[in-house]
Amino acid sequence: MISQQTRDVVSLVRAVLGEDLIGAYLHGSAVLGGLRPRSDVDVLAVSRRSATPEQRHRIVDGLLDISGRRARRGPDRPVELIIVVQDDVRPWRYPPTCDFLYGEWLREQYERGEMPQPEPSPDLAPLLTMALAGNTALFGPPPADLLDPVPPADLRHAIVVGIPGLLADLADDTRNVLLTFARIWVTLATGEIRSKDAAADWAIAHLPAEHQPVLAHAKAIYLGQAEESWDDDLFAGVRPLADHVLAEIDRLAPAGCHRE
Numbered sequence: 001m002i003s004q005q006t007r008d009v010v011s012l013v014r015a016v017l018g019e020d021l022i023g024a025y026l027h028g029s030a031v032l033g034g035l036r037p038r039s040d041v042d043v044l045a046v047s048r049r050s051a052t053p054e055q056r057h058r059i060v061d062g063l064l065d066i067s068g069r070r071a072r073r074g075p076d077r078p079v080e081l082i083i084v085v086q087d088d089v090r091p092w093r094y095p096p097t098c099d100f101l102y103g104e105w106l107r108e109q110y111e112r113g114e115m116p117q118p119e120p121s122p123d124l125a126p127l128l129t130m131a132l133a134g135n136t137a138l139f140g141p142p143p144a145d146l147l148d149p150v151p152p153a154d155l156r157h158a159i160v161v162g163i164p165g166l167l168a169d170l171a172d173d174t175r176n177v178l179l180t181f182a183r184i185w186v187t188l189a190t191g192e193i194r195s196k197d198a199a200a201d202w203a204i205a206h207l208p209a210e211h212q213p214v215l216a217h218a219k220a221i222y223l224g225q226a227e228e229s230w231d232d233d234l235f236a237g238v239r240p241l242a243d244h245v246l247a248e249i250d251r252l253a254p255a256g257c258h259r260e
Contacts, residue, residue, distance in 0.1 A: 002138065005066060005076050006030075009043050010138045012062040013081070016055050020048045022086065023140030027127050031134025032195035035077075037224030040104075041067075043138065044131045045083045046146045050099050056115040059083075060102060064111070068104040078104035082127060085118075089128065092148040094157070095120040096128070125150045125158035130193055152191065159184045160253050163246065174230060174238055178218040181245045188252040196222055203245065211241040 010024045028042030029035050051059070059081070065072040067079035083100035098121035102110070129150050131143050140146070150158075163184070170177045179196040182203035187193055194202065200219035204212050214237040220226035230238070 002026075003035075003041065003077075005079070006041050006043065006138065008066050009041065009063070009079055009081060010045075012059060012066075013043075013045050013083070014139065016058045016062070017045075017047055017051065017083075021139065022046050022048055023143065023146045024138040025131040025143045026134055026136040026138060027130040028080070029195055031130055031136055032193065033198060036195075036197065036222055038222050040078045040080045042080045042127075043082070044127060044143075045081065046086050046089075046140070047083055047099065048086060050085055050118060051083060053115065056100060056117075059100065060110045060115060063102050064107070067102070068107065070104075070107065080104075082124070084124065086146055088118075089124070090146065090148045092150060092154075094125070094151075094154040095122045096124040097121065098124055122158035122161050125155050126187075126193055129155055133193070156188060156253065159187055160249065163249070167242070167246075170238065170242060174235075175218045175221045175228065178215060178238065178241065178245075179222060181242060181249070182215060185245050185248050185252070188249060206248075207241075207244070211237065211244055214238055214241045 006026070013024060014021055023046040025044045026042065027044050029039035030042060063079055063081060066076060068077070069075040079102060081100070081102040082098060084096070085099050088097040088099065097118055099118045101116045101121070106116075128147055132147055132149060135142060135144070137143065166177045166180055179200055183194060183196055183199040186199045186202045197219050200215055204215050207215065214234055217226060217230070217234055221228050
């Protein structure tokens, strides 16, 4: 079922981009088993041309109204909106270009007046893969009509290049980073992109016993079954768990795809 918040995001983009918008699609948790208590609303929009500065301001201003716990209209799920220009992603080439990105972790920059700009984005490889697999059109034709499939080698490369940045956030964003590492591991091992909780289940089954409680706690937080907090014993196991999973990732990543 499509939420009203999701419909509001698509309505905003349609109102701003007009006939340049040719498709909008779900990705992320919504197509990987359903939204969880801490899931974002993830929307991919495909446009005929790059957004103008005025359009960027209007979209950001509209999303500040409806996204996240600090939304001007009242708290709601965080929104992650990606806009790509079709000619930037079809025919496929790596790295693809993201024309516009809104995410709540960037809210303070938006509130200062900074606007998202086009830039190369390896993260688009798994995102487009999820949108194609989910095949859930919010507007326009099926995603396969507008997007090319991502070659497996590019997907594998894309999911590891952001690891250094994730590792730098381990202490401040522990739950999300650990679950993302688990997702990277399972994708390299199986070729599948799974939800964070499903990736955690797979990883827990493949972890030594001493690391399992730490990842199980991260999963419980994500599912809303535990508070977003870590006692001293669990937190002491966070870096050893991360190091173990990263060693598995390095073992599985093919030559030329190791994290940078």
